[in-house]
Amino acid sequence: MTNKPPVTAQRRTLALALCSALAAMTSPAYADQALDFNLFRDSATMFRDADMSRWSENYVELGVGYNSRNSFKFGEYTGLTDKGGVPLLGFHWLNRDAGNDAQFWRVYGANLGLGSRKMQAEGGVQGKWGVTFSLDQLKKSQTDSAAFLHGGLGTSTLTLPTGFVPVANATLVNPSLLNPFEIKQGRDVYRMGLNGELANGWAYKVSFREDQSDGTRLTGLNGLRTMIVPYPIDERTRQIEATLSYATKVAQLQLGYTYSKFDNSFHQFDVQNPFDATVPILRMSLAPSNDFHQFNANGSYKLSKVSRLTGKFSYGIARQNENFLPYSATGGGTAATAVLPRSSLDGKIVNTLLDIALTTKPVDKMNLKVGYQYRNNDNRTPIANFIYASSDGANVGLANSSSSRVNAPLSTAEQRVLAEVDYQIADRTTLRAGLERSHKTYSTSYRNMTNTDKLSLEVRRPVSDEFLGSMGYVFTRRTGSEYDANRFFRETYAAAYRLGAPRPTNTIPSLRSYMFSDYDENRVRASGNWTIDETISLQGGVDNYRQRSRGPNCASVADPAVAAAIGVPMPDTCLGRKLADGVALNLDLQWQPEENLMTFAFGSLAETRTDQAGRNAGSAPGSLKADSTRDYSVTSTYRDTTVGLGLKWQPEEKWDIGGTYVKQLSRGLTNVASASGIVPAATPLPDLTTRLHSLQLYAKLAYSEQLSWRFNYVYENVKAFDWSYDVLGPTAVSGVLQTGQASPRYSNHVFGVSAIVKSW
């Protein structure tokens, strides 16, 4: 026996440390803590030095850092948005009485000098009671390169520049009138909790969370032409969760209550219209305040030594009753005279869940689980007729026109049964199989009902003492009742209008919405873990899935090129999403040539693809909906290649040196092909690209038992290209006044030096 952790444990620990370092790439202050928490060595050292009846783990970090340039994206969630110096402040102090008192307390602060920071505190008497408090402050910037025509940015009323005369389209807006404004949000999350142990196996836990958000976000807004503008955020979500639990060796029970309340200070957003003098104000509704109550009971009972029954029941009510805005903000147009059928929604959704499962071991080497679930999402929101007007002041038709619309709240109910079995067919070799059926009904949708069946098989076995592998296969099939493309039209348009409607449906009949379409999905997974020798281990895995939608036979695709581009043999869904597939490959290598040197590398390739088809029937009714010469296909492929390298080296007792590097290349390819009836023919789109280089280096010098110095260097380079923003200027497209924002492109260097004082 040795008095040191085994090599494999060290390797795992170091791997964790490196992964944490990877995860902490953008924050040197945080990275230090992440690594410290993961190092087994530190804990052991401190224990030997400490009093055995009182455990303490502590440090205070004080230092300075320097960020080389402004970047909204680099600063996302880190607070390192601005160029310049930043204080590096953090602390952690855990104190635990391991003797009879069982008191404990802990305080923790991270990144206190940065824009995004967190603080936690807890304390109590272990086994009796405990309290917790935490505060997270996050900053996120959506863009710092956007510019806007309006004044009053950040408020709920945007005004046009003095003297601005509405123009017919966005190309006529003078770009010099656009003023820059950073779109950013701040979020403060407070949490408080109380928990305790009561007599005879009972325990309670109460937690409160308040989430405050403010700032601005971008939104589109339609008023003859459209524009991108910032709307204000001042929102608050409060959540209370309380549980009472009981546990014995045989039975466990937990009763819970959750209350969540969302409050929005802004219910409307008014913008002066730059495109239409007859509709001077455009008013948008903002997210309505709402609340949610839920009761739940969760339990488990040990029927025998090998059998256990578990169950859950929950009942929740989501409500929203914000007063409706008027049809017209300005009093203009025929909508202004229309009367609202009710002043507020009185919306209510009642959620019910019943989940029962039996796990047992009917024979040695076999585990069996059978389960049943019932979910009901009962939307009891009242139904009424409302007038549709595309903007304030618009003239709308009468009650028998297409402007008369009926809301159609969606209710669903689902029943699910499943059986899963594991059987150990040989030493360390297990065969797993599962069967599942879900039956789901919908109140107002293209289908009344869908059935989803799932079959899964997996085998795990060691090929040798050094190599453990597993392979699994899952097949899923969804079928259902007749697909009724007219249903939504029937249920949301006024009956008087439907009778005389020029088109019986506004949906092309051969479209299958992928939420409801029939499909078959095949998924194959394999993974292996190979311990080559005491110093090297290799892990790899592959995950491949292919979901193929099925629908009406639309074999009449006229253009062979389109048929080839669509690439899915008929019969399949004619229009809509036809295929979704993806593959993920991962390879990890850990090499520890010396006890004080650990290296780590990983590579990952992920690709997802969807094939879809459309029919450019325009607004014409009838024949064009069946005209396959107007078909087109779109293939969207997203491919990421990620590699990472890590090193951790302790050349001597006092020094701890490490670094990580991650490179990710992402490419989004969009291939559009059109049939002969579409003029002009579709042309290629540029690829969406993102390239990330991220390097973190650190060196830690243990100057004394109490004092360490830490030196950090972080480099992150990102170049992204997005045709949505980077090709056409803010006033280039007549129909939309854009912001001129650019995709993230930055190259930031951050240097930091800090003193870490511990074990005082």
Added chain:
Amino acid sequence: MNQTIPKCRAVVVGLALLLASGLPGLAAAQKQDVAEGRSRAESGATKPCIECHEGSYAIAGTKHGVKGDPRTPEATAKGKSVTDDPGDAMCGACHGDLTAHNKTPRVAGLVPVSFGKKAPAEPQNEACLTCHQSAARITWQGSRHERAQQSCASCHRLHAARDPVTVAETQAAICFECHKDRRAEIYRMSTHPLKSGFIACSSCHAPHGSSSSRGSLIKDTVNETCYTCHAKMRGPFLWEHRSAQDDCSNCHNPHGSNNTPMLKVRMPYLCQQCHQDTGHPNSVFSGNQLAPAGAQNQRFVANSCANCHMKVHGSNHPSGAYLLR
């Protein structure tokens, strides 16, 4: 607008000062404890074990090592050393009867319960579940991790003062040991703040099992889980968007995407997978719409469909039937 930020800064600074002012007194008290304290190692509670397993000293700094909590292995050991009564000793509370191992430590296979990935999961979990069977563990049996033969020690480090898997900043690294495809996803341009440690995998997922329809989530459904933080999307709305009402993940990939905001596919193509209605939803969008003198279209660039249909999560405006207002 940004009034809450200065307020919170004040709170942070105040608490920091409060803590700083209390540190010297607390430190002094601790030094006294050190001076007066008696080494538990010398008292013999776990001495025979730690003579060889030096690294396991750290167990005494964990919740398991607290004598004053009658539920812990330390309290169960009742001050006995492994040589007095191996079955009752602290280490034996989890590792089983260590008598044979103690007598012949070089002989392999004499520790009844070993913890770690290479050891069988079932005995490990049985040892843990002897005490830890309430709250989240109610649903452990039959959960995905249990069926995948994961042991508690696959994720938890029982001898660390702060178990990394319970710390938001370090949890993801442990999850990524198996869920490697997720690791790459968090480096994409549009992600949750997992990389910076403001949320953890367990902010959404229940690793000990749950009743959620998929993904082993902390709430009953995908949407309920999302509404924990994104309550503004909860509604109910007058005008619903079917796919949003049904499942947020119909459109979003919560682990990360380069299509902001975490969209699975770029708009307008994402929308056209369901919307091919007559009128503009069935338009063909391609490079033509980007050409300087081409058929530029307000439905393609910037926020694409959401340039006008911005209320994609539902609208409460009485005239919001097309999610325009």
